[in-house]
Amino acid sequence: MWAASFVVQLALCGILIIFGHFRRLPFFTAYVCLNLFQALFLYLIYQYYGGYSQVAFLAGWWSEAITLLARLFATVEILRLVLISYRGIWGLAWRLLAVTSVVTLICVTVASWGDARQALMRADRGYHLIFTAALISCLALIRYYFIRVDNAYKGLLIGFCFYSCIKILLNTVLYTFLYQQHSPYASVWQVLALSPYLIVLIFWGAVLLHPLPSMQAQQAVLPASVYGRISPQINLQLQAINKQLMNFWKIEGPQP
Secondary structure, eight states: OHHHHHHHHHHHHHHHHHTTHHHHOHHHHHHHHHHHHHHHHHHHHHHHHOTTSHHHHHHHHHHHHHHHHHHHHHHHHHHHHHTTTOHHHHHHHHHHHHHHHHHHHHHHHHHHTTOGGGHHHHHHHHHHHHHHHHHHHHHHHHHHTTOOOOHHHHHHHHHHHHHHHHHHHIIIIIHHHHTTTOTTHHHHHHHHHHHHHHHHHHHHHHHHTSOOOOSOOOOOSSOHHHHHHHHHHHHHHHHHHHHHHHHHHTOOOOOO
């Protein structure tokens, strides 16, 4: 499965480069490339030092921290592309992202206090919990303002959210019920963690085989028959809300 994920990641990198998506999604491309290099790096570490050595342990967690940071930047990049036409709403979205992250981080820190043995596992779970809560909050905001999300961007965000939800379940349920009772815990965890990631990679590849949307104003998410009748009112309301938020955040509009 590790070899399969490496091949699929390599193919996804090829799609991003061949179709020119790396120009629009540089951080997402960097995230995929970092995951590819991480797999190759850890394979060499495991071959030379062994999979259960201290070097492998440190290399695994440090490289994972780098890829998790890259995932955060990639997600923010996609959300910004979705809201690029509404700078005021984007200002609200990234502030909501920051507040949700801080609140969730405080809760995770309090829950993990004094338990050093499970610190890394809880830190990984905490990151995915923060990531998922913030992403769902932003998607709810987009839905609340009836902003259309193109299928390509929607597919990328769904993939991030799905994988983080799976990691939360793995780091909670699997660790609680299998860590003490089963000796091959690491092997089981690897298989169950790689399987959804492989699915997400294939899903992303299928999504990115199609061209990305042009840089234009987002439309509403209502059905075309309904939107055709009320789109002027929706656009006016969106622009009014966006202008109010820009004034509130003191964001200057683009110069004509």
